[in-house]
Amino acid sequence: VGKDVDVVAEINRLRKEKNAVILAHYYQEGAIQDIADYVGDSLGLSQQAAATQADLIVFAGVHFMGETAKILNPNKKVVLPDLNAGCSLAESAEPNAFRAFRAQHPDHVVVTYINCSAEIKAMSDIICTSANAEKIVNSIPKDTPIIFAPDKNLGRYLIKKTGRDMLLWEGACIVHEAFAIDKLLDLAKQHPHARIVAHPESEEHILKVAHYIGSTTGMINFVKNDPAQEFIIATEAGILHQMAKEVPGKDLIPAPSHEDNTCACSECAFMRMNTLEKLYLCLKYELPEIQVPEDIRLKALVPIQRMLEISK
Ligand code: 13P
Ligand code: SF4
Numbered sequence: 116v117g118k119d120v121d122v123v124a125e126i127n128r129l130r131k132e133k134n135a136v137i138l139a140h141y142y143q144e145g146a147i148q149d150i151a152d153y154v155g156d157s158l159g160l161s162q163q164a165a166a167t168q169a170d171l172i173v174f175a176g177v178h179f180m181g182e183t184a185k186i187l188n189p190n191k192k193v194v195l196p197d198l199n200a201g202c203s204l205a206e207s208a209e210p211n212a213f214r215a216f217r218a219q220h221p222d223h224v225v226v227t228y229i230n231c232s233a234e235i236k237a238m239s240d241i242i243c244t245s246a247n248a249e250k251i252v253n254s255i256p257k258d259t260p261i262i263f264a265p266d267k268n269l270g271r272y273l274i275k276k277t278g279r280d281m282l283l284w285e286g287a288c289i290v291h292e293a294f295a296i297d298k299l300l301d302l303a304k305q306h307p308h309a310r311i312v313a314h315p316e317s318e319e320h321i322l323k324v325a326h327y328i329g330s331t332t333g334m335i336n337f338v339k340n341d342p343a344q345e346f347i348i349a350t351e352a353g354i355l356h357q358m359a360k361e362v363p364g365k366d367l368i369p370a371p372s373h374e375d376n377t378c379a380c381s382e383c384a385f386m387r388m389n390t391l392e393k394l395y396l397c398l399k400y401e402l403p404e405i406q407v408p409e410d411i412r413l414k415a416l417v418p419i420q421r422m423l424e425i426s427k
Contacts, residue, residue: 122395126150129398136169137394138184140176141331142353142386147175147394154357156332157229158246158426164188165423173398174405177385179205181405182233186415196393198403200385204230204316207286208265213238216262220282223262224255227418230288231265233407237414242422245269245315246330252277254425268292272315272322290372290383291316294349298371299324302347309345309368312337317349321370325349338362351383 116122130137130152138160139151148154153163157180164172164184172193174181177200185193208231217225217238227239228248236242243251252273255261261279263270265286274281294317303309303324312334313325322328327337331354338346339361348355349370358367372381397403407415 116392116395120395122391123150126391126395126398129395130173133171133398133401134169135171135173135398136163136167137173137175137398138163138180140180140353140386141335141357142351142383143175143389144353144387144391145356146391147389148353148356150391150394151175156244156246156330158244158330159332160184161187161229161244161419162423162426167191171398171401173394175389175394176200177202177205177383178405179230179232182407182415183229183236183419185405185407186233186236186412186419189409189412192401193405194397194401195403195405196389196397200388202230202385203289204228204265204286205232205235208232208235208284210234210238213264213284216264216284220260220262223260223282225262225264226251226255226281227264228266228269229422233411233415235264236418237411239264239415239418240421241425242418244330244422246333247422247426248273248315249276251422251425252279252281255279266316268318268322269315271319272328288316290351290381291321291349292318293372293381294318294321294370295373296320296324298373299347299349302368302371306345306347306368308343309347309366310337310341310343311347311349311370313349313370314351321349334358335361338365338367350381351386352381353383353386 181195261281263281264284270283310326
């Protein structure tokens, strides 16, 4: 992109001209969040994708999010600023291995976290996000055994919350698994009044010391409504942009991770592949486009719609 191009002005012009909508996750860089039509958590984003009247969906997030939007909108173009923006959780569930796992437990209902590929969704009975996972698990009849995939940390948390004995897939988020409990406890000692807020993709020892556990939207609402002044935030650092806007007077401290020598906070390398320039280019050229084979799309649509129905 040439120096003379005003990227923000061009994005604004093009989105009107093309009747495009820009959907962004809280883990995107601040400039992308600021220009988006909607910023939200995975549930909010899928609800927006299901309801949009736009002709072109520009998804500022990772691949599985764009796929979900495409599954819901087969006749619309869905573009992602960088097609390489994947997800460690989604990658952990390889379709052939997952098919074999499911086949070993044919009596189980398959509840799958939205952080997975379209192919995995096509093998699932119902999808959930961190915002509605408890409700979705509780919606399964009590005597029905459950497979939960691919996030073992969220799965373990849900077993505790719901009392359901679920078979867990061994996936994890590299960003949330990087939080260092020893450093977190040290930080909490330095800030004895701080409330610890954690995403359920974090490991059990982090969740044990958290005062609040929830989705990114849930975390923002907690910080907004809780009277405390200081909060330690255990999730991807992009959330701090929106949180700081919502609670300008409060102190938000990113939770420390194991490898934080160069960065004081945790960033998802996949989410950060998207930049404002790439967003501009993908809006302009309508590339790269997300494609989902029709047979997979039709199968994946069923468990997504079940989730959306329960989450109304
Ligand atoms: P939520 O926004 O649903 O909390 O998901 C977090 C996440 O890791 C998305 O990749
Ligand atoms: Fe995947 Fe974790 Fe990145 Fe979210 S933060 S996209 S779960 S790797």
